[in-house]
Amino acid sequence: MNRAVDTSHSILRSARSFLAGTALSRVSGLFRDIAMAISFGSSPEVAAFMVSYRLANLFRRLLGEGNLQAGFIPHFTALKENGGQFYRDTTYSMGLILIFTVLALEGICLGLMPVVGSDWAQIIELSMWMIPGLFFICLYGLNSSLLQCQKKFFLPAVAPVLFNFIWIGAVFYRPDVRFLSIAITAAFAGQWLVTVFEKRKILPLKQWLRPHFFSPEFKKLLRPLMLGIVGVSAVQFNSALDAIFARLADLQGPAFLWYAIRIQQLPLALFGIALSGALLPPLSRTEDPDHRKELLSHALKTSGALMLICTFGIFALGSVGVNLLYGHGDFSQLAVIQTTDCLWGYGLGLIPSVFVLILANRFYAEKNYKTPMRGSLIAVGANIAFNAFFVFGLGWGAISIAIATSLSAVLNAVILGKGSFSIDFWRFFLKMGFACALPAASAMAIESMWMEVLPRSVVIQTVQFCFLSALYLGGVAFMVWRLRLTEVAELIFRKKTTQSA
Numbered sequence: 001m002n003r004a005v006d007t008s009h010s011i012l013r014s015a016r017s018f019l020a021g022t023a024l025s026r027v028s029g030l031f032r033d034i035a036m037a038i039s040f041g042s043s044p045e046v047a048a049f050m051v052s053y054r055l056a057n058l059f060r061r062l063l064g065e066g067n068l069q070a071g072f073i074p075h076f077t078a079l080k081e082n083g084g085q086f087y088r089d090t091t092y093s094m095g096l097i098l099i100f101t102v103l104a105l106e107g108i109c110l111g112l113m114p115v116v117g118s119d120w121a122q123i124i125e126l127s128m129w130m131i132p133g134l135f136f137i138c139l140y141g142l143n144s145s146l147l148q149c150q151k152k153f154f155l156p157a158v159a160p161v162l163f164n165f166i167w168i169g170a171v172f173y174r175p176d177v178r179f180l181s182i183a184i185t186a187a188f189a190g191q192w193l194v195t196v197f198e199k200r201k202i203l204p205l206k207q208w209l210r211p212h213f214f215s216p217e218f219k220k221l222l223r224p225l226m227l228g229i230v231g232v233s234a235v236q237f238n239s240a241l242d243a244i245f246a247r248l249a250d251l252q253g254p255a256f257l258w259y260a261i262r263i264q265q266l267p268l269a270l271f272g273i274a275l276s277g278a279l280l281p282p283l284s285r286t287e288d289p290d291h292r293k294e295l296l297s298h299a300l301k302t303s304g305a306l307m308l309i310c311t312f313g314i315f316a317l318g319s320v321g322v323n324l325l326y327g328h329g330d331f332s333q334l335a336v337i338q339t340t341d342c343l344w345g346y347g348l349g350l351i352p353s354v355f356v357l358i359l360a361n362r363f364y365a366e367k368n369y370k371t372p373m374r375g376s377l378i379a380v381g382a383n384i385a386f387n388a389f390f391v392f393g394l395g396w397g398a399i400s401i402a403i404a405t406s407l408s409a410v411l412n413a414v415i416l417g418k419g420s421f422s423i424d425f426w427r428f429f430l431k432m433g434f435a436c437a438l439p440a441a442s443a444m445a446i447e448s449m450w451m452e453v454l455p456r457s458v459v460i461q462t463v464q465f466c467f468l469s470a471l472y473l474g475g476v477a478f479m480v481w482r483l484r485l486t487e488v489a490e491l492i493f494r495k496k497t498t499q500s501a
Contacts, residue, residue, distance in 0.1 A: 017157075021159075022157040022273065024161050026270060034325055038329035041332070043252070044251045046177065047247070051254050052181065056131050057134075060138060072146075073149055074367055083202075084203040084207070085203070085207070085215075085217075087202060088207065089213070092213055093213050093214050105134075106131055109124050136185075136188040137188045140195055159194035163191040164187075166183060169183075245387045245391050248391065250397050253397065253398035257402060259322070260322075260345075261346055275302065275303050275358065279295065279358065297425070304355075307350055308429070308432050312472075315440055316441075317465065317469055317472060322336050323461055324465045326339065327461060341402075344399075345402025348403065359416035360416060374415070378415060380408070383405060383407070432488065435479035435483055439478075440472060
C-alpha cells in the first residue's frame with residue numbers, strides 16, 4: 001500500500017508545493033534584505049542587530065523547526081487515529097516549556113547586562129526584545145509538522161511571507177534597530193497565526209479543552225527531541241561562536257555574512273529543504289527497506305543535480321547578483337566585494353548542506369537520532385577549529401566563517417552518507433558537474449574582461465545579471481543536451497507511470 005501511495009513522483013509533487021510557498025517567502029525575504037541594506041548598509045549598528053537576532057534564535061532551532069519535526073512526524077505517523085490527541089498534548093506541553101524558557105532567558109540576559117561592555121550590552125538588550133517571539137515561532141514549527149503529515153506543504157512554507165512583510169514595514173516606518181527588534185516578536189506571532197487555525201480541524205473543540213500535559217506519548221517524543229537537542233544545541237552554540245568570530249574578525253563581518261548567507265539559503269530552501277521536508281513523511285510511513293532506499297536515492301540525485309546548477313551559478317553570477325540586490329544606498333562597493341567573497345565561501349558548502357538534510361531523514365525515519373547527533377557534534381568541533389585557524393592563524397577576515405561552515409558541512413555529509421552513494425550516482429554527479437563548470441567559467445571570463453565593475457546604476461546592474469544568467473543557464477542546458485544527460489529531465493519531471501513500473 002505504501003508503494004502505491006508514496007513514490008518518488010509523489011514526493012516531488014509535495015516538494016513542488018513546498019517550493020511554491022517557499023519561493024514566495026524567500027522572494028519576500030530578499031526584499032526584506034534589500035530594505036535592510038538600503039536603510040542600514042553594513043554599519044556596526046546593524047551588525048550588532050544581526051548578532052542579537054542569531055543569539056535570540058538559538059532556542060528556536062532547539063525546540064522548533066527541523067529538530068521538532070524530526071521527532072514529531074515519525075511519532076504522529078505511527079499513532080494514526082490517536083494522532084490528534086498526541087498533537088494537542090504536544091501543543092500544550094511545548095507551550096508550557098516555552099513560557100518557562102522565555103522567562104529564564106530574559107532573567108539570564110538581565111543578569112548579564114551590568115557585567116558586559118557597552119557593545120555587548122546593546123546586543124543583549126536587542127536580544128531581550130526578540131526572545132518572546134520564541135514562543136510563537138516554535139509553536140509554528142509544531143503546526144508545520146502537523147500540516148506536513150497531512151500532505152499540506154504550501155501553507156507552512158508561505159507563512160514566513162507575513163513575517164517578512166512586518167519586518168519590511170518596521171524598517172521603513174522607523175529605521176531603528178530597537179524598534180525593529182520589537183517588531184520581530186510581532187512578526188513571529190503573525191507567522192504562527194497563519195497556521196494556527198488549521199489545528200481546529202484535527203480535533204473537536206471539546207477535546208481541545210481537555211489537555212493532558214506531559215502525556216505518555218509526549219514523553220516518548222522527549223527522548224528523540226533531547227537527542228536532537230544535543231546535536232542541534234552544539235550546532236547553535238557553534239552558530240553563536242560564528243557570530244562572535246565574525247565580530248572579532250571585522251566589526252562589519254556579521255553584516256557581510258548575513259547578506260551572503262541570505263542568498264546561499266535561497267536555493268537551499270527552495271530545493272533542499274523543500275525536498276527534505278517532503279521526503280520525511282513517506283520515509284516514515286514505508287516499512288520496506290528497498291523502497292526506502294529507492295526514495296532516498298532518487299532524492300539524492302535530484303538534489304545533487306539542482307545544487308550543482310546553483311553552486312556553479314553562485315560563482316558565475318555572485319558578484320553581479322550581490323551588486324544588483326544590495327549595491328544601493330549606504331551599501332558601498334567594498335561591502336559588495338566583501339559580501340561576494342562570503343557568498344562564494346558559503347557556496348562551497350551548498351551541496352553537502354543539502355545532502356546532510358536528505359541523509360538525516362533516513363535516520364530520523366528509522367528513529368535513529370544518535371547518528372545525526374554524532375555527525376553534528378563532530379562537524380561543530382571541526383568548524384570551531386577551522387574558524388580559529390582561519391581568523392587568528394591566517395587572518396582571512398569574515399570569509400573565514402563562511403569557508404569553515406562549508407568545510408564542516410562536507411565532513412557531516414561524509415559521516416551521514418556512508419554507503420548511500422552508488423557508483424551510478426557519482427558517474428551522474430561528475431557529468432553534471434562538468435556540464436555546469438564550462439558555462440560558469442565562460443560567464444566569469446566575460447564579466448571580468450568586458451563588463452563594467454560593480455556599476456551603481458540599477459539598469460546596468462539588471463542588464464549585467466540578466467545577460468550572464470541567460471548565458472550560464474543556456475550553457476548548462478546545451479551541455480546537458482550535448483552530454484546526453486537525459487537523467488536530469490527524467491529526475492525532475494519523471495512521470496508517474498515510470499515510477500510505478
